[in-house]
Amino acid sequence: MKYLSICLINFLFLMLMSISLFLMSLYFIMNELIYFLEWEVVSLNSMSIVMTFLFDWMSLMFMSFVLLISSLVIYYSKEYMIDDMNINRFIMLVLLFVMSMMLLIISPNLISILLGWDGLGLVSYCLVIYFNNIKSYNAGMLTALLNRIGDVALLMAIAWMLNYGSWNYIYYLEFMYSDKEMTLIGILVVLAAMTKSAQIPFSSWLPAAMAAPTPVSALVHSSTLVTAGIYLLIRFNILLVDSFMGQLLLLLSGLTMFMSGLGANFEFDLKKIIALSTLSQLGLMMMILSMGFYKLAFFHLLTHAVFKALLFMCAGAIIHNMNNSQDLRLMGGLSLYMPLTSSCFNVANLALCGMPFLAGFYSKDLILEVVSLSMMNMFIYFLFFFSTGLTVCYSLRLVYYSMTGDLNCSALNVLNDESWIMLKGMLGLMMMSIFSGSILSWLIFLTPISICLPFYLKFMTLFVCLMGGLFGYMISKISLFFVNKSLNNYFMSMFFGSMWFMPFISTYGIINYSLKLGMNVLKNFDQGWSEFMGSQNLYKQLINYSQFNYTMQNNNLKVYLLILILYIFILVMFLIFM
Structure with missing residues (x-):
């Protein structure tokens, strides 16, 4: 009972903080305010260490969303993690995670950003290995090591910022735009953001991090860890406009979106499909951000956070009821046994697909219309729209396998909707998934945006979504037949389903050569000439x-x-x- 009361206290505190920060962000938007707060930590002779905090509408609104989702996740964990003996430690880790994200959001200074950045990396490692088995240890090590590349890039950016006499990057971006030092700092920041947001070639850690408990996945994949890179680039957006970095990031993020969308269509693990959809949406945010539309990227970041957290919560409830089985092929007919959970799941899926008048529609449709309006080459245009079609494709496939047909697992499974605490958390996010898109579009874009396009381009998004849905239905019906019939198709599904062999390249591909080199050094040097002489x-x-x-x-x-x-x-x- 003590642990349950701790969950409840944290939930209420975070929820109140979220509401107050959201109201503050409205006040800041209406009055166009930006506050810099400086806190002198240490003053010794002529030296002083000053912490600077940036409060504007963007940081306050993002913090309110992070706190809202984390409060509902903690409330959800109250029942989901009820059998866990160390739930107190789990809640403490989640709160540390949220605090690290808060520090990153309100920092205009690279040093304090690094504190939040490394805090996220360290706590995410602790959460990924939470279940203490071989799979989670491997996933935790892959997550930690790939993210260390970005941490080192950030440290190098801090070293180069010494050329300006201060680490408050936000003061120098405007007038040092074409400076060589600032260009190099921009390259290092882009590298750091690519590792944290899992863009190609650093994508393999994101599906591996599914070894963490489902409430952690709901938090990590919606508003905290993976969005840290996006948020950092939103702050550095000036450096991406009309630059080689922006063009390279546009290509790599487009390929990430395309690769993850294809991979999700060949995957049968429920949590991995949702993880790959996160990767796809991160690619979409990076693409529109590298084109210079940072407000659109931020808008999609907030709407995506809500329905992705809801998707993971629903997946957690389904896995909980299925005796911890995550295989899609063992599910079926869940809409009959778990109607409320299925309703929330379908709302989140439709929001992800861009169903008109749900949260995802307002941001995705606007992004695709802006792309149609922009001067964009055919390849990038194809990546945008085809990947959007793939999103609808794997979402419909997910619904087809889990909601329709008959239950394929053991008849002894008791499937029900009686987990009221989990349902309350999910229903809160379901309301946000329905209404947050329209509310945010009114708040972020104060002047109404009207995009005039020819008839066919205007309906291109809807057409692509419908074609993607049809394709997903066809894949669901015939994919197993194809895989069993032809060996070539098996290799094709292996290639696409394993994210273009990226997990193997990130693990065996790097470790294999270094271990062979180590063996040769040991054999020929340590136990060879060095030993003999x-x-x-x-x-x-x-x-x-x-x-x-x-x-x-x-x-x-x-x-x-x-x-x-x-x-x-x-x-x-x-x-x-x-």
């Missing part, structure tokens, strides 16, 4: 010297007499020849 040779010489010394000491009288005879002989010979 070094310690072994010294050991043999010492043995020879000690044996000689031992012989001399055992025959010391004989040696003495022999030397005396030799001395007398030399003396006699000397006297004769004299």
